[in-house]
Amino acid sequence: MAIEQKLITPAELRKQLLFGRDQIPDLEETVTVIEAINALKREKNAVVLGHWYMRDAVKLVADYLGDSLDLSRQARETTADIIVFAGVKFMAETAKILNPAKKVILPTLEAGCSLADSITGEDVRRLREAYPDAAVVTYVNTTAEVKAESDVCVTSANVKTIISKLPQRQILFIPDKYMGANLKAELPDKEIITYDGACILHETFTALDIPNIRKLMPGLRVLAHYECDPSIIAAADFHGGTNDMRKYIARETAAAKKSGEHLTFLMATECGLSSTIKNEYAQKGEDIEMVGPCNLCPYMKTVTLRNLRDSLRDEKPEILVPEHIRVKAYKALERMFELGEVRGDAK
Numbered sequence: 020m021a022i023e024q025k026l027i028t029p030a031e032l033r034k035q036l037l038f039g040r041d042q043i044p045d046l047e048e049t050v051t052v053i054e055a056i057n058a059l060k061r062e063k064n065a066v067v068l069g070h071w072y073m074r075d076a077v078k079l080v081a082d083y084l085g086d087s088l089d090l091s092r093q094a095r096e097t098t099a100d101i102i103v104f105a106g107v108k109f110m111a112e113t114a115k116i117l118n119p120a121k122k123v124i125l126p127t128l129e130a131g132c133s134l135a136d137s138i139t140g141e142d143v144r145r146l147r148e149a150y151p152d153a154a155v156v157t158y159v160n161t162t163a164e165v166k167a168e169s170d171v172c173v174t175s176a177n178v179k180t181i182i183s184k185l186p187q188r189q190i191l192f193i194p195d196k197y198m199g200a201n202l203k204a205e206l207p208d209k210e211i212i213t214y215d216g217a218c219i220l221h222e223t224f225t226a227l228d229i230p231n232i233r234k235l236m237p238g239l240r241v242l243a244h245y246e247c248d249p250s251i252i253a254a255a256d257f258h259g260g261t262n263d264m265r266k267y268i269a270r271e272t273a274a275a276k277k278s279g280e281h282l283t284f285l286m287a288t289e290c291g292l293s294s295t296i297k298n299e300y301a302q303k304g305e306d307i308e309m310v311g312p313c314n315l316c317p318y319m320k321t322v323t324l325r326n327l328r329d330s331l332r333d334e335k336p337e338i339l340v341p342e343h344i345r346v347k348a349y350k351a352l353e354r355m356f357e358l359g360e361v362r363g364d365a366k
């Protein structure tokens with residue numbers, strides 16, 4: 020299904036900017052930049068695909084907001100001529116791999132990722148030699164070159180389903196060491212070999228003392244992303260990808276309305292997700308209590324409304340993937356879609 024351009028009115032923009040967590044000191048200038056982006060989208064038949072971890076103001080120009088799996092599905096189906104990826108580079112590369120005929124733009128090349136930077140295609144070739152019987156299962160937070168050396172890609176939402184379906188017992192899971200450790204605990208029938216990559220954002224939650232926070236807050240619900248340390252996953256009430264977390268909060272909030280219980284949520288993930296959820300409830304006239312540190316991904320936050328406008332105006336930086344790499348990476352992604360279409364959620 021084609022994505023419709025979201026072109027909200029200046030009045031609605033002002034309202035939504037005021038709801039956001041971001042401080043907007045220059046409201047009128049921000050509205051002007053957003054209007055310029057909307058005009059460019061119309062003129063160039065462009066869509067903006069946005070990740071939940073973007074700044075609140077950037078999320079206002081996204082025609083589709085989602086997690087990495089949602090966004091790769093949308094990238095596969097859009098009829099737009101230009102895709103602007105309001106996310107990080109590996110996501111834009113995935114859009115290009117799935118959509119070679121379209122122009123894919125990333126607002127800034129500074130939007131990298133510590134996980135994607137942790138491993139190269141050469142590293143994967145070396146690992147394959149060391150573990151010739153293993154299936155190479157690669158988290159989508161990797162470069163096109165690494166995906167091209169893989170048997171199948173996964174997201175945090177479909178990783179367990181996909182690994183369970185693979186015939187190999189030995190699995191080389193790259194590159195997230197925390198997610199790998201969580202998989203080891205949850206899939207005892209498989210021999211999971213891990214790598215040493217980590218998400219610098221989710222790693223920061225390792226120090227959280229959840230048992231003590233619980234003592235202070237009855238009605239606390241702790242949600243942790245799969246990229247967190249196993250000690251955090253074990254202490255949480257729920258773990259999964261970002262869409263899983265949204266659904267969990269909706270379920271728990273609805274149940275609490277009936278029972279009268281007062282709930283407080285602590286989300287061990289990027290603050291952009293909690294702020295989006297809080298805003299969504301605020302706009303329905305409901306308050307949702309969130310506690311915990313507001314940890315931000317420094318890479319995601321390099322995307323701003325201004326560099327997004329400039330990149331769409333100049334149609335650069337364009338993300339390109341050499342065809343011999345793209346074809347191989349496409350196979351690993353297609354295998355993910357084939358094996359993993361059970362739940363629609365991911366980070």
Ligand code: SF4
Binds near residue numbers: 133135160221319
């Ligand atoms: S949140 Fe972590 S995994 Fe996601 S882009 Fe930032 S560093 Fe990479």
